[in-house]
Amino acid sequence: MPRPHARDKNPPRPRLQVSTIFLDIQAGFNNINASTLRAGLRASYVPSHMVDWVSSFLSGRTSTLVFQGSPNISSPVSVGTPQGSPISPLLFLRYIAPLHMAVPKGLMVSYVDDSSVTGAPSSHRSNILHLQELFRTISPKGRDIGVYFSVPKTELIHWRTPSERTPASTAPIELEGHLFRPSEVVRWLGYWFTPALSPTHHFRHRLSLAQAVLSFVKRLSYPGAAVSPFLCHCIATGLLCPIVTYAAALLTPTDTALRGMNSFWHRVQRWTTNNFFSTPTSIIAREACLPPIISYCRYRRRLAALRVACAPPCANPASARLPPTFPSLSSFRAHDSSRHLTRGLSSVYLTLN
Numbered sequence: 001m002p003r004p005h006a007r008d009k010n011p012p013r014p015r016l017q018v019s020t021i022f023l024d025i026q027a028g029f030n031n032i033n034a035s036t037l038r039a040g041l042r043a044s045y046v047p048s049h050m051v052d053w054v055s056s057f058l059s060g061r062t063s064t065l066v067f068q069g070s071p072n073i074s075s076p077v078s079v080g081t082p083q084g085s086p087i088s089p090l091l092f093l094r095y096i097a098p099l100h101m102a103v104p105k106g107l108m109v110s111y112v113d114d115s116s117v118t119g120a121p122s123s124h125r126s127n128i129l130h131l132q133e134l135f136r137t138i139s140p141k142g143r144d145i146g147v148y149f150s151v152p153k154t155e156l157i158h159w160r161t162p163s164e165r166t167p168a169s170t171a172p173i174e175l176e177g178h179l180f181r182p183s184e185v186v187r188w189l190g191y192w193f194t195p196a197l198s199p200t201h202h203f204r205h206r207l208s209l210a211q212a213v214l215s216f217v218k219r220l221s222y223p224g225a226a227v228s229p230f231l232c233h234c235i236a237t238g239l240l241c242p243i244v245t246y247a248a249a250l251l252t253p254t255d256t257a258l259r260g261m262n263s264f265w266h267r268v269q270r271w272t273t274n275n276f277f278s279t280p281t282s283i284i285a286r287e288a289c290l291p292p293i294i295s296y297c298r299y300r301r302r303l304a305a306l307r308v309a310c311a312p313p314c315a316n317p318a319s320a321r322l323p324p325t326f327p328s329l330s331s332f333r334a335h336d337s338s339r340h341l342t343r344g345l346s347s348v349y350l351t352l353n
Contacts, residue, residue, distance in 0.1 A: 016120040016121065016122060017120070017121065017122065017123055017124045017127050017158070017169070018118060018119070018120045018127070018158075018159040019118070019119055019124060019127045019128065019131060019156065019157065019158045019159065019182075020116050020117065020118040020119075020156070020157050020159070021116070021117050021131050021135070021154055021155070021156050021173060021175075021180075022114070022115070022116045022154065022155045022156075022157075022186060022188050023114075023115040023116070023117065023135075023149050023150075023153075023154055024113060024114060024115075024149065024150045024153040024154070025096070025113040025114075025115065025142075025147055025148070025149060025150070026147075026148045026149065026150045027080075027148075028092070028112065028113040029080055029081045029083060029088050029092055029113075030079065030080035031079070031080070031095070031145075031146050031147050031148075032058075032079060032080055032081050032091060032092060032095050033079050033145070033146055034055060034058040034059065034078070034079070036095070036145050036146070037054065037058070037091060037094070037095050038051055038054065038055055040094060040095065040097065040098075041054060041094065044094070044097075054091065057087070058081065061076070061077045061082070062074040062075060062076055062077060063075055063077050079146075089112050092112060092113070093112070095145065095147075096110070096142075096145070096147055098141050098144070098145060099115070099138055099141055099142055099147065101137070101138070101141075103117065103118070103119070103134060105119060105120050105121055105130065106118050106119040106120055106130070106131075106134070108134075111189055114188065114189060115149075116188065117131060117134050117135070117138075119131050119134070124158060124169040124171045125171060128171050128172075128173050131173060132173060132174065132175065135175055139176075151175050151176050151178050152178060154175055154178070154180055155180065155183050155186050156172070156173050156180045156181065156182050156183060157182055157183050157186045157193065157195060158171070158182045158195055159195055159196075159197070160195040160196045161196065162196045162197075162198070164196075168182075168195060169182065170182060182195075185201055190246060190247070191247055191251075192205050198254075199247075199251035199252060199253055199254060199257065200254050200256060200257050202247060202251060203244075203251070203253050203254075203257040203260075203261065204257065204260070206243060206244055206245075206246050206247075207244055207257070207260050207261055207264055209243055209244075210240055210243040210244040210264060211264060213239065213240060213243060214240060214264075214267070214268065214271070217235060217239075218271065229272060229273060229274065232271060232272040233272050233288065233289060233290070236268050236269075236271075236272050236288070236290055237290070240268055241290075241296070244261055244264060244265070244293070245261075245293070245296060245297060245300065248296075248297040248300045248301065249300040249301055249303070249304035250301075250304065252297075252301070253297060258293070258294060258297075261293045262292070262293055262294070265290070265292070265293045266281050266284070268288075268290065269281070269284040269285055269287075269288040269290050270284055272288040272290065273287045273288045275287070308322070309322075
């Protein structure tokens with residue numbers, strides 16, 4: 001038995017308190033200045049002919065306001081990129097590259113004009129001060145290139161573990177005179193995040209969106225009148241299924257969420273086949289050629305894991321975060337019995353040897 005006053009040689013490490021602020025860039029694509037972008041491309045050693053092509057793409061553009069009684073006069077546009085162009089997001093990401101910096105004890109992630117900064121010190125108070133200092137560092141870099149954050153749209157969340165029993169932190173953050181208290185639910189890039197990362201809230205919202213879309217589609221035309229079963233099947237697989245299973249590759253639905261998703265999916269199967277309500281659901285699934293929602297979610301998760309395991313680190317950053325014990329990209333990546341897992345994948349992914 002250890003002595004009462006004996007100190008533990010290996011004291012437990014303090015648990016990190018993780019918090020995130022979600023930022024939004026004002027105007028987005030309209031912030032891009034052609035000369036600043038051109039200088040950034042040259043500093044990144046982009047070939048001169050590509051820089052000239054981008055300059056030509058952004059120069060000589062005009063815009064016209066179209067409404068009833070408008071004079072139909074074109075005005076020159078000196079900043080911004082055209083909305084809807086496939087190259088506009090790429091140019092915008094290169095334009096805001098100075099905002100992406102190495103965050104000590106944290107991580108900064110962005111998708112076009114939506115950014116998030118995460119800190120992980122040992123306490124929420126120090127984490128708040130850490131995030132405030134990071135914001136004060138990023139804001140001047142944005143002003144140098146004409147990019148400003150929409151501070152009133154900022155959201156704060158304190159992450160928790162599902163087994164944590166301590167009271168949730170209510171520590172707010174202050175940015176440019178605005179006070180933000182931690183949110184219980186945050187929506188970012190179509191995902192609904194909770195402090196404990198519970199998927200119930202997310203799939204509940206996705207289910208409500210899918211139900212609204214199904215009601216709208218059924219009002220437009222019902223089976224037997226104008227939409228054939230084949231077209232109903234296309235609507236179910238191309239429209240309804242992606243809505244209800246959004247994020248199923250990363251989040252696992254709970255039993256409660258799965259029951260609601262199954263009930264909705266049975267309605268979709270009956271609408272696709274136009275069967276009676278007394279027809280068993282197992283028969284309807286086969287006639288509609290629509291897999292059960294549980295099997296489809298499991299398939300999405302396995303396919304996402306396979307993409308991470310097969311993709312090179314330069315194509316998927318998640319592959320670079322695999323543990324050192326994971327097989328490398330050499331010929332000993334996996335056993336020969338696992339090669340059948342990559343059949344049907346495109347050439348973007350490396351095959352398993």
